[in-house]
Amino acid sequence: MSTPDTPGTDTPGTADDSTAGTADTADRAAAARADTIVVGAGVAGLAAARLIARAGRRVIVLEARDRVGGRVFTDRTGGHVTDRGASWIHGIDDSPVAEAARAFGMPMVEFTVGGYQPDSRPLTYFDAAGERLDEAAVRGYADDIRTVNAALVDVIARSGPDATYGEVVEQVLAEQGWGAERAERVREYNDRRAQEQYGIGMDGLGAHGLDDDTVNGDEVVFPNGYDELATRFAEGLDVRREHRVTRVRRTSGGVEVDTDRGVFAAADVVVTVPVGVLHAGDVVFEPALPETHSRALSLLRMNAFEKVVLRFAERFWDAGVYGIRQLGDEGEWWHSWYDLGRLHDEPALLTFAAGPAAVATRTWSDDEIVASTLAQLRRLYGDAVPAPTSAVVTRWQDDPFSRGSYAYMLPGSVGADHDVLAEPIDGVLHLAGEATWGDDPATVPGAMLSGHRAAQNVLGREIPVGDLWA
Numbered sequence: 001m002s003t004p005d006t007p008g009t010d011t012p013g014t015a016d017d018s019t020a021g022t023a024d025t026a027d028r029a030a031a032a033r034a035d036t037i038v039v040g041a042g043v044a045g046l047a048a049a050r051l052i053a054r055a056g057r058r059v060i061v062l063e064a065r066d067r068v069g070g071r072v073f074t075d076r077t078g079g080h081v082t083d084r085g086a087s088w089i090h091g092i093d094d095s096p097v098a099e100a101a102r103a104f105g106m107p108m109v110e111f112t113v114g115g116y117q118p119d120s121r122p123l124t125y126f127d128a129a130g131e132r133l134d135e136a137a138v139r140g141y142a143d144d145i146r147t148v149n150a151a152l153v154d155v156i157a158r159s160g161p162d163a164t165y166g167e168v169v170e171q172v173l174a175e176q177g178w179g180a181e182r183a184e185r186v187r188e189y190n191d192r193r194a195q196e197q198y199g200i201g202m203d204g205l206g207a208h209g210l211d212d213d214t215v216n217g218d219e220v221v222f223p224n225g226y227d228e229l230a231t232r233f234a235e236g237l238d239v240r241r242e243h244r245v246t247r248v249r250r251t252s253g254g255v256e257v258d259t260d261r262g263v264f265a266a267a268d269v270v271v272t273v274p275v276g277v278l279h280a281g282d283v284v285f286e287p288a289l290p291e292t293h294s295r296a297l298s299l300l301r302m303n304a305f306e307k308v309v310l311r312f313a314e315r316f317w318d319a320g321v322y323g324i325r326q327l328g329d330e331g332e333w334w335h336s337w338y339d340l341g342r343l344h345d346e347p348a349l350l351t352f353a354a355g356p357a358a359v360a361t362r363t364w365s366d367d368e369i370v371a372s373t374l375a376q377l378r379r380l381y382g383d384a385v386p387a388p389t390s391a392v393v394t395r396w397q398d399d400p401f402s403r404g405s406y407a408y409m410l411p412g413s414v415g416a417d418h419d420v421l422a423e424p425i426d427g428v429l430h431l432a433g434e435a436t437w438g439d440d441p442a443t444v445p446g447a448m449l450s451g452h453r454a455a456q457n458v459l460g461r462e463i464p465v466g467d468l469w470a
Helices: 025-031 043-054 096-104 135-158 165-176 180-198 227-234 275-280 291-298 356-360 366-384 416-420 444-459
Strands: 036-039 059-062 123-126 238-240 245-251 254-259 262-266 268-271 284-286 300-302 305-311 323-326 336-339 348-354 390-393 407-409 429-431
Touching: 036 043, 036 254, 036 262, 043 059, 043 227, 043 268, 043 444, 059 262, 096 227, 096 444, 123 135, 135 165, 135 180, 165 180, 180 348, 245 268, 254 268, 268 444, 275 291, 275 300, 291 300, 291 416, 305 366, 323 366, 348 356, 348 366, 366 390, 429 444
Parallel strands: 036 059, 036 268, 059 238, 123 323, 245 284, 268 429
Antiparallel strands: 245 254, 254 262, 300 407, 305 348, 305 390, 323 336, 336 348
C-alpha cells in the first residue's frame, strides 16, 4: 500500500530516525520513559494521548507506520484527494467528529448514502435484467425494506445468542407472505447491506451485528481529506513513527513495551491496535489478557472490505444522483457505485469490494479488479462507459498494521462485548479503538470516544470530550 507524505508530528528531541543513532546511553534511557505510553497513532490513540498530555502527563505515542491516522488515510497522489480508509460521518447529529471538524475548520459535504439507505437520496436503480427501475418500483422496493427492518427490531431482541443476521432476516421474510421474487430482493438488500456496512455477508454476522446501524442526521464526507482530523489531534504530541510494538508487559512498577527500536517504560499503557493485529498475535501481552477480555476478543473479527475509486474523463451516468445500484445475481460483487463528484468537480465513482468480493479478488491485480467492476457498469450503460483515466484499489487485508478494515461481530456476540475489551486491566493496561466502543463500533466517532474513555480511565476523572478540540 503506497503511503503519501504526511506532515511531521515528532517533537524535537524524541527518538525518531534522526536522533536514535546518535543519542548516548543515558539520553536513550531517559527518552524511553514516560508517564503513559499509547500504542497506535490512529484516531483512538491520538485522542487518548492528546487528553492525557493536556492533563500534564508525559505521553509517548508509538506508531508502526510512517504516518499518523491509522485507518484514516488520505491519498493525494496525482493531485486527487482519495480517502482510502474512513470516509463518512454516518450522521452528524450529536457527532463528536462533526464537532471537532467544525472546530478545526474542516470543510464537510453532505453525502447521505454511506449507511446503505435504499432511497434517502436520489439513486439510479437497475433491475436483475439490467433495466432501469421507475420511481414507483423504487418506492415499492424501499417500502418493503422498511417493513422488514421495522419487524427485525423485535425479532433480533428475542433471538438466541448464536443467531445470525441472516436467520433473523429469514424469519421476518417468512412472516410477510410475499412471493419468491419480492422476498429475494429484500433478502438480497439485507445481505448487501451487511457486506457494505461490515464486510461480511449476513449469514456470517451475528444477529446483533447491525444493532448500531443508525444514521442520525445527514451523512457527510471531507473534500480536503479525513486525515486532517488525525493531523490536528497529533499536533504537539511526542509521536515515534516506525516503532513496531511486539510485547506489552505488566510489571510491579507499571508497564514495559518492547519495540523493534528498544524498550519503553511507563506507569500505564493504552493499546489501540486493531482486532486483526491482536488476533494475529503480533503484539504479545504478558501476562496474557484476562479471560473476560479474551472471550470478547474471540467474538470479534476483522473484515474484508476494500475500496475501488474510478476516475473518468467525462460522466456517463445521470447528473444529480448520489449513486447507482443494480439488483440481481449480476450484482453479487459489484452492485453499488457512488458519485464522488459531490466532493470534487471531477467524474469519479466509488465502489466497494466487500465481504466475499474482497476475499475472492484479494490476489487479483488492480487491473483485473477494475476490469471486473467495469464489466458490470457496461452491462448497465453499454459503450458509454469509457476506460477510467485512473483507479485506486485499497489493500487493507494485506496491511500488516490492520489486517482488515474494521471489526464485526460473530454469532454469539452482543454490543456489550465491545465495551468489555475496554475494561482496565490491573489498573495499568487499557484497550481502545473502534472495536471497543459498543454504541457505534466500526466508525471514527467510536474510535474517538474510545480514546476519550481510555484517557478518563488513565486519569481517574471525567474529562469533557470537547477538550479534544478546545
